[in-house]
Amino acid sequence: TESLARIEAGNPKINAFVTVDRDGALAAAKAADARLAAGHGGPLTGIPLAHKDVFCTEGVLTTCGSKMLSNFVSPYDAHVVTLLKAAGAVMVGKTNMDEFAMGSSNENSHFGPTRNPWNTDKVPGGSSGGSAAAVAARMVPIATGTDTGGSIRQPASLCGITGIKPTYGTVSRYGMIAYASSLDQGGAFGRSAEDCALMLSAMNGHDPRDSTSLERDTEDYTADLARPLAGLRIGLPTEFFADGMSDDVRAAVEAALAEYRKLGAVTVDVSLPNARLAIPAYYVIAPAEASSNLSRFDGVRYGHRAAEYGDLNDMYCKSRAQGFGAEVKRRILVGTYVLSHGYYDAYYIKAQKLRRLIAQDFAAAFAQCDVIAGPTCPTVAFGIGEKSNDPVQMYLGDIYTVAVNLAGLPALAHPAGFGAGGMPVGLQLIGNYFGEARLLGVAHQFQ
Ligand code: GLN
16 A cells, blocks of 8 residues: 555656556455465565566556557466566556657657656656656565666666666566567566565566577576675776766766775776677667567557558558557668668678677676676766657667677666766676676675
């Protein structure tokens, strides 16, 4: 009830939630109470939780931030939703997001922008901005997100909380509406690394319904929380510390690194020479996959259908023209173009080659260090409306996050300090494959 009261009080201003499931939450909370009373609870039993509106929830609206799905009630639960239910977490609602997870500011939502709880004139980041804002505003202690090119780490950083995207294939994508399938990965937001560790421990594991789900046992990510940092080698990519970062972000990042050194870590310089190519590679591959994934929204089986139309083709065209917002259309066009005959080799294949080079850079860097640290975003949260008319400017803000997705690595963002206007700055920590437990342990020791 406290969580619901905080949502009722704060949401009209923050707009973090698209749907609040009051009755469902109260019923689930009652069941959790009974479980706890019988001594059967786990660490998440009875803990209020919000799901990004990209995860299908049986019987509860799932919009993906789009007019296209503004009437869509899923007949089944996403795997992640099932797992967190089984762990006893109480879903209170579904959070706002950039339409189909395309964006870095939450301004692309059909349901209006989410506002940053630290300053409501600023964006919370995106695309999982609703989840990050809900946790930052203390509406819920934990929330799910998805990260295709930074959508967990960037909003966590801009909202002053912790967010982790695990190794690709760790969290099932079943029931998670697809944007770019080879990059999409579900993850966790919390106030601390410890909360994220508890949550992610309940979310991971093999799921035969997702063909890219890894055949690994479910992992306990709390295992390394108490491990001291003495001797930890933190790699600092020279390319991340060259110009590009604003001075206030740099100061906060440097201060966090100084703190890590005090805790016994050593920093070593590493190089990611192809990191500068991550943005162009990402903004070819992601739209290419999106154009294919979004072809399913045709107004036939579910979702928005135009009220008036001529033949079948006209119905498709009108439904899609009305159902998708401008950014989604832009990406479908870009994706269709780079996949088309004559341009495929020049753009798509080239981007795939860059992707391989970027992954190789990380492999070489991890020969010299245990984790990689750097900024999450070049600036603190920017103003609502400040970049929304300039897509390229918006894309460039993803410079520090997208390479991780192209390589499939785990990474988190944790609060490092404050920058201009007292807005939070997040430090990004990148791990080697399956390095989640260590990453969370490192962040926990810092916190
Ligand atoms: N900002 C990036 C984009 O617009 C990343 C989004 C995401 O990770 N879902 O594609």
